[in-house]
Amino acid sequence: MQHSSEGRPDTTATLLQPGFLASVFRDLGAEVPEQGTAPPQEGAGPGADAGPVRDAGQEQPPGQDEEVAAHGRAAALAHHRTVTVRAGHERLADLLRRAALPVSAMDFESQLRSYEPRPYPAGEPDPQTGPEPRWADFAPPEPAADDPDRPASRLLLDSGYQRGLAQARLSHQRALREWRTRQAEADDSGARQARLAHEQAEQSRARAVREYNETLKECRRAYRQSEPAAVESLLERALAAAEGATQDLPAPCRAVFRPLTSTAVLDLDLPPLDVVPELDGYRLGAGGEVEPVPRPAADRAADYLRLAARLALRALQAADAVDTEEILAGVVLNGWLRSDAPGAGPLCLLSVDADRDALARTRLLPAEDGGAAGPAEAGDGMGVYADAEQDEALVRLRELAAVVTPDPYGPVEVEPSGTVGAAVPAAEELSSNEFAHLVRELLTKGGLVGWNVRLRGPAGLVATGEGGPGSALPGRWVVWASREPGAVGEEQLRTLAEAVREEGAERGLRLTTGRFTEPALDLTAGARYEHIHLIDGRGVQELARTHLGLPLTTDG
Numbered sequence: 001m002q003h004s005s006e007g008r009p010d011t012t013a014t015l016l017q018p019g020f021l022a023s024v025f026r027d028l029g030a031e032v033p034e035q036g037t038a039p040p041q042e043g044a045g046p047g048a049d050a051g052p053v054r055d056a057g058q059e060q061p062p063g064q065d066e067e068v069a070a071h072g073r074a075a076a077l078a079h080h081r082t083v084t085v086r087a088g089h090e091r092l093a094d095l096l097r098r099a100a101l102p103v104s105a106m107d108f109e110s111q112l113r114s115y116e117p118r119p120y121p122a123g124e125p126d127p128q129t130g131p132e133p134r135w136a137d138f139a140p141p142e143p144a145a146d147d148p149d150r151p152a153s154r155l156l157l158d159s160g161y162q163r164g165l166a167q168a169r170l171s172h173q174r175a176l177r178e179w180r181t182r183q184a185e186a187d188d189s190g191a192r193q194a195r196l197a198h199e200q201a202e203q204s205r206a207r208a209v210r211e212y213n214e215t216l217k218e219c220r221r222a223y224r225q226s227e228p229a230a231v232e233s234l235l236e237r238a239l240a241a242a243e244g245a246t247q248d249l250p251a252p253c254r255a256v257f258r259p260l261t262s263t264a265v266l267d268l269d270l271p272p273l274d275v276v277p278e279l280d281g282y283r284l285g286a287g288g289e290v291e292p293v294p295r296p297a298a299d300r301a302a303d304y305l306r307l308a309a310r311l312a313l314r315a316l317q318a319a320d321a322v323d324t325e326e327i328l329a330g331v332v333l334n335g336w337l338r339s340d341a342p343g344a345g346p347l348c349l350l351s352v353d354a355d356r357d358a359l360a361r362t363r364l365l366p367a368e369d370g371g372a373a374g375p376a377e378a379g380d381g382m383g384v385y386a387d388a389e390q391d392e393a394l395v396r397l398r399e400l401a402a403v404v405t406p407d408p409y410g411p412v413e414v415e416p417s418g419t420v421g422a423a424v425p426a427a428e429e430l431s432s433n434e435f436a437h438l439v440r441e442l443l444t445k446g447g448l449v450g451w452n453v454r455l456r457g458p459a460g461l462v463a464t465g466e467g468g469p470g471s472a473l474p475g476r477w478v479v480w481a482s483r484e485p486g487a488v489g490e491e492q493l494r495t496l497a498e499a500v501r502e503e504g505a506e507r508g509l510r511l512t513t514g515r516f517t518e519p520a521l522d523l524t525a526g527a528r529y530e531h532i533h534l535i536d537g538r539g540v541q542e543l544a545r546t547h548l549g550l551p552l553t554t555d556g
Helices: 020-028 064-099 152-157 159-189 191-224 228-246 297-322 356-361 392-399 432-445 490-503 518-524 537-548
Strands: 253-258 263-269 279-284 290-294 330-337 347-355 448-457 460-467 475-482 507-512 532-535
Touching: 064 228, 064 279, 064 290, 064 297, 191 228, 228 253, 228 263, 228 297, 263 297, 263 432, 297 330, 297 347, 297 356, 297 392, 330 356, 330 432, 347 356, 347 432, 432 448, 432 460, 432 475, 432 537, 475 490, 490 507, 490 518, 490 532, 507 537, 518 532, 532 537
Parallel strands: 263 330, 475 507, 507 532
Antiparallel strands: 253 263, 279 290, 330 347, 448 460, 460 475
């Protein structure tokens, strides 16, 4: 017997519409009960399913109720687990959106503070004491003069005015005594101390703002002089401010400034791999058990790389926006995946080596929608966004010649563009852009102008330049500079001599951070190769110290 909502017996059978379980079965690929079956009646246990409609008094086959109930419970469990998985997909889509929000510039002007005094809470004189009585409020009015030429001294002879003046003075003195008495009582009650404390607090606020602005001006002076501590402090402030949009996904970024090449090296901690859901949902298996539906490995890897690309672009934009004084010649960013496993070191999953001009040409953050197609729909197989090769953030990273891992879950590590080691950098720790910038600075100081890079790679570059007649490097030169631990042999010198002839140059310069073999040194001693000049690692080190006033570690 069924019961109505008021608790009274109801002789009519109340049938539930097959909405919940039927939709669950249909979503998960299970069979929907055929027409002619009835859903469970009110009062049945949770997850109970309905058997076929039968006449009153018909016997129910043994065990069928338990089997249907178990099937319903499994379907409900699969549904709820799928809802949880979809919530993870929604969170990832939200993180991708917020990671692409533009950052605010944290330059020196935006960090200046201003002091605005706060009035005492009462806003008026102390109500217990009031303002100090003024003589002007008690002085009697002077009588009008009958004769304009009458001297003011004649007022002393006016007896009425003199009586009023004496009475006013008595009243003023009485008011002063009463005011001073109230003031003394107020001092005893603490009102005076409260006002004094407020004034002292305001003085402290004004002094703190003044000292902060003076410190900021000193930091700006140090930044303009490329002092590493000042540059790193400003960069890390900007990076921390940029991270505020995704505080629930910490991605700290550390900055190191190398004055040798005027380059900032950023180490970005990438989020853990489990930030991307590994499942699409759950379904019922053939035997009625709940089975996970894994996502394609390519979709999961693409979603992680999209997030990593947005975090990297955000850090690059923060560094570029804060450098209003144009101190940085370039930025190197390495994205590291750190593991909690004992003995496991960090893995570099992406690396960017961008000079100032490349950063200026690139709109670092994608549009607000980021080319997003929204969260993945069931069965579309597209992940959170569209094809990773067309993802705007990854495309812009590759425009900056970034190196990105093809599979973060492999994991497949990439070579960092530049690393941060000891206080004195070694040649192998410099990025490709840094090494090219260092060579150009050294040779420009020596008088070589009209610098034109013909070829450049991770190990070095080939360029041409012109030196004035009075410079240390007169004439047209072909420069081949490289950083390599091995020795440079005579074959490379023959190649350089051929390049000098093809370019119509007068001289060739072979610069290496390593050393030259004995046959190579003997080759340049002959008349045929006397126009080829050599600089080894020790020579590069000495040039950096002499022309730039900065140290460099080489292999020479």
